[in-house]
Amino acid sequence: MTQQINELLMRQAAMALATVHAPNGPADAKLGAFFREYPKLGVKDRAFIAESVYQVLRRKRLLEYLADGSDPRRLLLAALLRLQGISLRDLGPLLNKQQTEWAHAIKAKSTENLPLAIQADLPDWLWERLVGQYGEQEALALARSLHKAAPLDIRVNTVKATREEVLEQFGKDRIVVAPTPYSPSGLRMESKIMLSRQPMFLDGKIEVQDEGSQLLAYLAAPRRGEMVADFCAGAGGKSLALGALMRNTGRLYAFDVSEKRLHNLGQRLKRSGLSNLHSQLIASERDAKLKRLIAKFDCVLVDAPCSGLGTLRRNPDLKWRQTPQDILELTAKQAAILQSAARLVKAGGRLVYATCSLLREENEAIVEAFLAVNPEFELANAAAILAQQQIPLDTGVYFKLLPQTHATDGFFAAALTRKIMP
Secondary structure, three states, rough: HHHOOOHHHHHHHHHHHHHOOOOOOOOOHHHHHHHHHOOOHHHHHHHHHHHHHHHHOOOOOHHHHHHOOOOOHHHHHHHHHHOOOOHHHHHHOOOOOOHHHHHHHHHHHOOOOOHHHHHHHOOOHHHHHHHHHHHHHHHHHHHHHHOOOOOEEEEEEEOOOOOHHHHHHHHHHHOOOOOOOOOOEEEEEOOOOOOHHHHHHHHEEEEEEEEHHHHHHHHHOOOOEEEEEEEEOOOHHHHHHHHOOOOOOEEEEEOOHHHHHHHHHHHHHHHHOOOOEEEEOOOOOOOHHHHHOOOEEEEEEEOOOOOHHHOOOOOOOOOHOOHHHHHHHHHHHHHHHHHHHHHEEEEEEEEEEEEEOOOOHHHHHHHHHHHOOOOOOEEEHHHHHHOOOOOOOOOOOOOOHHHHHHHHHHOOEEEEEEOOOO
């Protein structure tokens, strides 16, 4: 990468970092806006800028310590020198006198005996909560796994192709992919490609979806001909996975409060070949439209709005944007959504509550509180449900995935059954 760096590229990377550092809004949206401002940047230059920005977001606490502050130019220098391993000799010609002084100070600074929260690159409040849940050693292993960029996971749309057929075609195209270890319909790419131009993507044979997210559909385990709801559908990744497992039979509803997200689902639905999926805009989890559907569903998946802290490999800015107050507000919303979604489940039906959070208060605590006031529901064994589908993944009664253990995003889910009352 050293040969690609020049003074202009360094300056543009620092400008991009300053843009992303500004408060409000997700990093990917701000970086996208920056690239639209500089449309003449080449593919390699864009890659260098994006990788450098995301590296700083992942390791911000360490880099702020090394750079003695949060100046974007200093943070970029610290990342290049201490994380990317670029030498002072190579960078020297690109630096002015002041930057050369910064570079020498950054290079000389010791990282021995740093506080664990800095080693973990987490805000203090989040580090303390993870230590309380997992213990110091496991929390540090978890935090370090979040420093790495996530691979690109793909779900094969089994309505249109088999995993073997897709693997064979990738082989012909000389693109290296491998089956995911747990999801029967998953493939993993270690190096990312422009998938949106790939013929199999355009034909609807493959979709981008993390393996953990794919497994939530298997935990819901919808059957052919059933009535199923994805209660917080978003852009519909899990809805499409559910529809494929139903073999395009039965009736599948995708509910969401965002018209924009449902529009995005519509675009994906056209490619998928599914005809059993019906999207429905709702004003809130208590929308009057839902009344006619009470106790009608065999299965309801609630992928609840959450902190997203399990996705920090992809969205490292979330750890700096979320606050304890945000978590408090989210847990109130999660409890309300789960309670409303539960009304739709018929006797003998399944309710799956899921998040991509690492925090107990968004996960087990929500389920325990729900069960305490809804005795008609009982907790099912997640491992047993997956085993019935020949998926050898036992994380206990609850479904829990962690990046350092399972090489997926962090996920939590609970499968609940509505009892058939005598």
